[in-house]
Amino acid sequence: MKSDLDALMQSKSLDAILVIGNATHNPPMYYLTGGGHVSAATLIKKRGNEAVLFCNDMERDEAAKSGLKIIPYSTYNYESLLKEAQGDPAFAAAIRYKRMFTDQGVHGRVGIYGHTDLGSAFAIFTILQSLMPELKLVGETRDGSLFMYAMETKDEDEVARIRKMGKITTEVVGRVAGYLTSREVRKDEVLLKEDGAPLTVADVKSRIDLWLAELGAENPEGCIFAIGRDAGVPHSAGTPTDLLRLGQTIVFDIYPCEAGGGYFYDFTRTWSLGYATPEAQALYDEVKAVYDKVTENLDLNAPFKDYQQLVCEEYEKNGHKTPLNTPAPTEGYVHSLGHGVGLNVHERPWSGLTASDDNLLKPGVVMTIEPGLYYPEKGMGVRIEDSLWVRPDGKMEILAEYPYDFVLKMKKWKK
Amino acid sequence: MKSDLDALMQSKSLDAILVIGNATHNPPMYYLTGGGHVSAATLIKKRGNEAVLFCNDMERDEAAKSGLKIIPYSTYNYESLLKEAQGDPAFAAAIRYKRMFTDQGVHGRVGIYGHTDLGSAFAIFTILQSLMPELKLVGETRDGSLFMYAMETKDEDEVARIRKMGKITTEVVGRVAGYLTSREVRKDEVLLKEDGAPLTVADVKSRIDLWLAELGAENPEGCIFAIGRDAGVPHSAGTPTDLLRLGQTIVFDIYPCEAGGGYFYDFTRTWSLGYATPEAQALYDEVKAVYDKVTENLDLNAPFKDYQQLVCEEYEKNGHKTPLNTPAPTEGYVHSLGHGVGLNVHERPWSGLTASDDNLLKPGVVMTIEPGLYYPEKGMGVRIEDSLWVRPDGKMEILAEYPYDFVLKMKKWKK
Numbered sequence: 100m101k102s103d104l105d106a107l108m109q110s111k112s113l114d115a116i117l118v119i120g121n122a123t124h125n126p127p128m129y130y131l132t133g134g135g136h137v138s139a140a141t142l143i144k145k146r147g148n149e150a151v152l153f154c155n156d157m158e159r160d161e162a163a164k165s166g167l168k169i170i171p172y173s174t175y176n177y178e179s180l181l182k183e184a185q186g187d188p189a190f191a192a193a194i195r196y197k198r199m200f201t202d203q204g205v206h207g208r209v210g211i212y213g214h215t216d217l218g219s220a221f222a223i224f225t226i227l228q229s230l231m232p233e234l235k236l237v238g239e240t241r242d243g244s245l246f247m248y249a250m251e252t253k254d255e256d257e258v259a260r261i262r263k264m265g266k267i268t269t270e271v272v273g274r275v276a277g278y279l280t281s282r283e284v285r286k287d288e289v290l291l292k293e294d295g296a297p298l299t300v301a302d303v304k305s306r307i308d309l310w311l312a313e314l315g316a317e318n319p320e321g322c323i324f325a326i327g328r329d330a331g332v333p334h335s336a337g338t339p340t341d342l343l344r345l346g347q348t349i350v351f352d353i354y355p356c357e358a359g360g361g362y363f364y365d366f367t368r369t370w371s372l373g374y375a376t377p378e379a380q381a382l383y384d385e386v387k388a389v390y391d392k393v394t395e396n397l398d399l400n401a402p403f404k405d406y407q408q409l410v411c412e413e414y415e416k417n418g419h420k421t422p423l424n425t426p427a428p429t430e431g432y433v434h435s436l437g438h439g440v441g442l443n444v445h446e447r448p449w450s451g452l453t454a455s456d457d458n459l460l461k462p463g464v465v466m467t468i469e470p471g472l473y474y475p476e477k478g479m480g481v482r483i484e485d486s487l488w489v490r491p492d493g494k495m496e497i498l499a500e501y502p503y504d505f506v507l508k509m510k511k512w513k514k
Numbered sequence: 515m516k517s518d519l520d521a522l523m524q525s526k527s528l529d530a531i532l533v534i535g536n537a538t539h540n541p542p543m544y545y546l547t548g549g550g551h552v553s554a555a556t557l558i559k560k561r562g563n564e565a566v567l568f569c570n571d572m573e574r575d576e577a578a579k580s581g582l583k584i585i586p587y588s589t590y591n592y593e594s595l596l597k598e599a600q601g602d603p604a605f606a607a608a609i610r611y612k613r614m615f616t617d618q619g620v621h622g623r624v625g626i627y628g629h630t631d632l633g634s635a636f637a638i639f640t641i642l643q644s645l646m647p648e649l650k651l652v653g654e655t656r657d658g659s660l661f662m663y664a665m666e667t668k669d670e671d672e673v674a675r676i677r678k679m680g681k682i683t684t685e686v687v688g689r690v691a692g693y694l695t696s697r698e699v700r701k702d703e704v705l706l707k708e709d710g711a712p713l714t715v716a717d718v719k720s721r722i723d724l725w726l727a728e729l730g731a732e733n734p735e736g737c738i739f740a741i742g743r744d745a746g747v748p749h750s751a752g753t754p755t756d757l758l759r760l761g762q763t764i765v766f767d768i769y770p771c772e773a774g775g776g777y778f779y780d781f782t783r784t785w786s787l788g789y790a791t792p793e794a795q796a797l798y799d800e801v802k803a804v805y806d807k808v809t810e811n812l813d814l815n816a817p818f819k820d821y822q823q824l825v826c827e828e829y830e831k832n833g834h835k836t837p838l839n840t841p842a843p844t845e846g847y848v849h850s851l852g853h854g855v856g857l858n859v860h861e862r863p864w865s866g867l868t869a870s871d872d873n874l875l876k877p878g879v880v881m882t883i884e885p886g887l888y889y890p891e892k893g894m895g896v897r898i899e900d901s902l903w904v905r906p907d908g909k910m911e912i913l914a915e916y917p918y919d920f921v922l923k924m925k926k927w928k929k
Binding site (some may be wrong): 119120121123124135136138139146155156157158159161173176177178181188189192204210211212215216217218219220221222223225237238239242243244266283305307308309311312313315317318319320321323329332334335336353358391413415425427429433434453 | 526534535536538539550551570571572573574575576586588592593597603604607615625627628629630631633634635636637638639640649651652653655656657658688720723724726728730732733734735736744747748749750753760769773776799820841842844846848849
C-alpha cells in the first residue's frame with residue numbers, strides 16, 4: 100500500500116525517488132498524483148517527506164488536484180537554462196533536475212521511475228549523473244520495483260474501484276453474449292448482423308469499445324476476441340475479418356480500465372456458440388476442473404507459484420505440455436496461472452515458476468486466476484479467468500461474478 | 515518520412531537503433547511495426563538493413579502482421595539467462611540484449627528509443643553498457659530525435675489516416691454542438707439534461723467518449739472541455755461538476771487518435787451558448803483575426819516560429835502579454851502557435867520562440883495553428899485550432915473543415 104513507500108525506500112536504501120512523465124497511463128505517477136491532465140511532470144519524494152510535484156505552468160490547476168505541493172517549472176527560467184547548456188536541450192533539462200534536487204535537499208541514492216520516453220530520459224540522466232557525481236541514480240526493473248511492491252496490496256478504496264471496473268466488465272461481457280446469441284444464423288453457421296451481412300470480429304470489438312465508453316471505461320490495451328485457430332494462440336487479439344461461426348471456441352479476454360486511465364479489471368470467458376464439438380467440450384471441462392481445483396484451494400499467504408506448479412502437474416498428468424517440462428511450449432498450457440491487477444493490468448504478485456518466493460497471496464492482493472489450454476493446430480483454445488481479492492479475513496473473493504457457460508444457446512437457431 | 519531513417523541514422527552517426535516496448539501507445543514502435551497486440555517487444559535495425567522484431571512467443575502471430583522478420587524471445591532460454599545472472603532479472607535482460615546484438619552483428623553507436631518503463635530500461639542499459647564497452651548506447655531527447663525528424667513529414671497514406679481522424683473529430687464536435695443547442699435552459703441560464711437535471715462537463719465528456727468509440731477513435735489523453743475560469747487556463751481539462759451555462763466561453767479542445775493507438779487529430783473551437791458578453795465577443799474576434807492572418811500568410815518552407823513571432827507582435831500591439839516580452843505569462847497569449855501532429859499529438863515541427871531553425875513548414879508536414887487569449891481572472895479564454903497539411907504543391911490545407919461560429923444559437927431559448 101501507499102503507506103508502505105517509506106519503509107520500502109528504506110529497505111532498498113533509497114534516499115529519494117524521482118517519478119517523471121504524464122499523470123495518466125503512467126502507473127507510478129498516477130499512484131502518487133491520482134491522475135488528471137498533467138503532462139511531463141516531475142515528482143520528487145524524499146524518504147519520510149511528502150512528495151513535491153513540478154509541472155508546466157499551464158497545468159497548475161490540474162496538478163493542484165493531486166493535493167501535493169506544486170512548483171511550476173517556470174521557477175527555473177528555461178531560456179537561461181538553455182543558454183547555460185549552450186543550446187543542448189538534454190543538458191538544459193539535466194541542469195534543471197540538478198536545481199530541483201538541490202532546492203529540495205535531495206542527496207544519496209535516488210530511484211527513478213515512470214512510463215515515459217526512454218531516449219530523452221537516458222540522455223538527460225546520463226548528463227545529470229555526471230553533473231552530480233555525489234548522487235547515485237538507481238534504475239529498478241519494473242517487476243521488482245518499489246512501486247510494484249507498494250501497489251501489490253490494495254486499500255479498500257482501491258478494491259472498490261477495481262470491483263466497480265469488474266461490474267462494468269461483466270456488464271459488457273453480458274451484452275456481448277446477449278448480442279451474439281440473438282443473431283440470425285446462415286446455413287453455413289455464420290452469424291449475421293442486423294443488415295444481413297456476416298458478423299465479424301471487428302464488428303464485435305467495436306461494440307465492446309462502445310459499451311465500455313458508455314459505462315465509463317476505456318480499453319487502452321485493446322481486448323482479445325479470438326475464434327478458432329486464433330483462440331489457440333493465447334495472445335492473438337483475433338483477426339478483425341474473421342467471421343463469427345457456431346461450434347468454434349471463442350476466447351474473450353477483456354481488461355479495461357477506468358476512463359482517463361486508472362484501475363484495471365481482467366476477465367476471460369471461452370464460449371462456443373450454438374453447440375460444441377466433443378473435443379472442445381472436453382478441453383473446456385478440463386480447464387474448468389483445474390480452475391475449480393485452484394480457486395477452492397487458495398491459501399492465505401501461500402506463494403502464488405505453488406498453484407502454477409499444481410496446475411502444471413494436473414495438466415501433465417493428462418498429457419499436456421506445460422512450462423514444468425517444456426521450455427516455452429506453444430501448445431498445451433503455455434503461460435502462467437495469473438498475476439496481480441491494479442493500475443497495471445499485469446503487476447505483482449507473479450505466479451510463474453521462476454517468480455521469487457515473496458510473491459504471496461497476502462491480504463489486500465488482487466490477482467487473476469486464469470488456467471487455459473491451447474491447440475492452435477486443432478483450431479481451439481480455452482481460458483477461464485476471474486480477478487480475485489484476498490480479503491483481510493483471508494477469504495478469496497471473486498470481485499465480479501459471471502456464469503461459466505461454455506455453450507451459449509442461440510435464440511434463433513436449432514441444431 | 516520512414517524512408518529517411520537510414521539517412522537520419524547516418525547524419526546522427528548511428529550504426530543501429532534499438533526500439534523497445536509495446537507496439538501501441540509507443541510511437542517509435544508503432545511507426546516501425548504498424549501497431550497491434552505486441553507487448554514488451556525489441557526491435558533492432560542496423561543502418562541500411564531491414565528491422566528485426568523480437569517478441570514473446572505467445573504474440574508471434576500478432577508480431578508477424580508487421581511484415582518484419584520475427585524472432586521469438588525463447589531463442590534465448592530465460593532460465594539459463596537468469597542462472598547466468600545469478601537471479602538478477604536486470605542482469606539477465608542485459609545478457610539477452612548482448613546476445614541479440616551479437617547475433618545481429620550490431621556494433622558502434624546504438625540509439626535507444628521507446629515509450630516504456632524508465633526504471634527497467636535504465637537498470638538494464640546501465641548493465642548492458644558495462645557488458646559491451648565496445649558499444650555506445652545513445653539516448654536522444656524525444657523532441658530532437660531521429661524519429662521526430664522522420665515522422666515530421668507524412669506520406670499520402672499517413673495524411674489520409676489523419677484526414678479520416680479529422681472527419682471523425684469534427685463529426686463528434688458537430689454532435690456535441692447539436693446536443694448542447696437542443697437543451698432546455700433553466701431560468702438561471704443553466705442547461706438541462708433530458709431528465710431535467712443540470713448538464714455537467716462530465717456529462718458532455720462521457721458523450722464525447724461514446725461518440726468517439728462509436729466512430730472508431732479513442733481518447734488516450736482525454737480532452738479539454740472547459741467553461742468560464744477553466745477556459746482561461748489553457749490546459750485545464752475542465753471541472754467535471756461544472757454546469758453548462760449560457761454566455762460563458764467554452765474551450766473545447768479534442769485530440770483523439772485511431773482506435774488501438776495510431777494517428778491523432780487536434781482541433782479546438784471556442785463557443786458561447788445563447789449569447790456572448792461584449793468582452794468575450796471582442797476577445798474572440800481578436801483571436802479569429804490573428805488566426806486568419808496567420809493561415810492566410812503561411813509560406814512553404816518558412817520557419818514555423820516566424821508565425822509565433824508574428825502572433826506575439828500582433829497581440830502585444832493590442833496590449834496582451836506574450837512570451838515575447840514576458841517569461842511564462844499566465845494571462846494573455848501564453849503558449850506557442852502550434853505543433854506537428856501524427857503518431858504523437860505533439861511532435862515536430864515546433865513553433866516556440868526557442869525552437870531550432872530547422873522547424874520548417876516543409877511539404878508533408880501536418881501541423882496545428884492555434885492562437886488563443888486567456889484571462890482566467892475574468893473567467894474567459896478563447897482558442898481556435900485546426901490541423902493543416904503542407905501539400906506537395908505548397909498549398910496549406912485544413913484537413914477537416916468546421917465552422918467558426920462563436921455564439922451557438924439555442925433552439926429552445928430566447929434572450
